[in-house]
Amino acid sequence: MGRGRGHGSRTAAEGGDAGAPPVRDGRPAAGRRRARRWCRTGLAALIASAVALPVAGAARPGVPAPAPATPAPPTAATLDATYAAHRANAEEAARRAAEHGDRRRAAADRALAGPSxxxxxxxxxxxxxxxxxxxxxxxxxRVAVLVPGSDTGLDTYGRFRAAAVALHERLTREAPAGTRTAVVAWLGYATPGTISTAVATTDRAEQAAPRLRALVRDVRGVTGRRSRVSLLCHSYGSVVCARAAAGLDADAIVLLGSPGTGADTAADLRTRARIWAARGAGDWVGHVPHVSADLFGTTVGFGTDPVSPAFGARVFAAGDGGHSDYFAPGSTSLANLARIVLGETGAVTRD
Incomplete structure (x- = not known):
């Protein structure tokens, strides 16, 4: 399947032989039906095996931590107080994790509690x-909100933050004189595991969507209407952004390494935001079947490939990187992401 570009979108009227069976990507209709059956069978097997087999981490005891701090919604005037309240909470969480014997979590919490x-x-x-x-x-x-994909939590937060740091450094270097930028790393939902049933359904995204909308409202409450807000949504995070899109007060939504959004087209997201999409040539998501099926009372799979012409996003170049390389310093993808965030969309390079 390669990069998956345009998969499932070619018809006879677009260059196929009108007198032969319909062909897409060189496969006759019967072959496509068999492929779809195999995709559905594989997705069903994922669900069944996850239900039947024990979850390896299920028996791991939880790390004790305090309830979150609950300051009022932030404003420009109260932002420092908000930061301080959550740093204090992270410090207490670090103390409890250390007492519990979880040194890895204690270190992660302690880092987040740092004065800066x-x-x-x-x-x-x-x-x-x-x-x-x-x-x-x-x-x-200019504000960029990063939305992560699967297997992201406090224990792995460092790699997510590294992406935010790389983007912030690029924006700081390239912003025009007088233009101020900020990056918000939003680990605001319980991400699914890569090997789990949850990663193949929209359930976690549905739960996360109201939280993402609330985060963007908070950002607007601090910056006001003058700021340009872009959401950069990686992997399963693109499903979250799609579910939150309707009514989301954002200027751009960028789908990176997306398995699909659950929507047939960009227009179906019902948002004023401009929709962008990219996939690196080395990203394994290009081999994920772009199908959707109702199985066991839930919808499995995410439908149309966001980088296909059928979806209708603005597709931009992401270079040769893999699934975790979209924010790699010096990469084509990072350069284009910075241009989108800064609003310099005419300079974005296309595939």
Whole structure:
């Protein structure tokens, strides 16, 4: 399948032989039907095996942590107090994790409690949640919100933050004189495991969508209407962004390494935001079947490939990187992401 570009979108009227059986990507209709049956069978097997087999981490005791701090919604005037409240909560979470004997979690919490960290939210319970700001949000003209995919929690937060740092550094270098930027790393939902049934359904995304809308409202409450807000949504995070899109006060939604959104087209997302999509040439998501099936009372799979012409997003170049390389310093994808965030869309390079 390669990069999956345009998969399932070619018809006879678009260059096929009108006198032969319909062909897509060189396969006759019967072959496509067999492929769809195999895809559905594989998805059903994923569900069945996950139900039948024990979850390896299920018996792991939870790490004790305090309930999250609950300051009032942030404003430009109260932002420092909000950051301080969540840092204090992270410090207490670190203390409890250390007493529990979980040194890895204690170290992650302690890092987030550092005096330079700017936390809009923190919850040390379970896998953990955190929302961190890089830059001066109160005065930002351009704001990027990063939405992560599967297997992201406090224990793995460092790699997610590294992506936010790389983007913030690029924006700082390239922003025009007088333009201020900020990046918000939003680990605001319980991400699914890569090997799990949840990663193949929209259930977690449905639960996360109201939280993402609330985060964007909070950002607007701090920056006001003058700022340009872009959501950069990686992997399963693109499903979250799609579910949140309707009514979301954003200027751009970028789908990176997306398995699909659950929507047939970009227009179906019902948002004023401009929809962008990209996939690196080395990203394994290009081999994920773009099908959707109702199985066991839930919808499995995410439908139309976001980088296909059928979806209708603005597709941009992401270079040769793999699934985890979209924010790699010096990469084609990072350069284009910075241009989108800055609003320099005419400079975005296309495939």
């Amino acid at each position: 960290r700017q936390l809009l939210a923190f919850d040390g319970r379970g896998p953990g949640l955190a929302t961190e700001v890089l830059g001066d949000l109160a005065r930002a003209d």
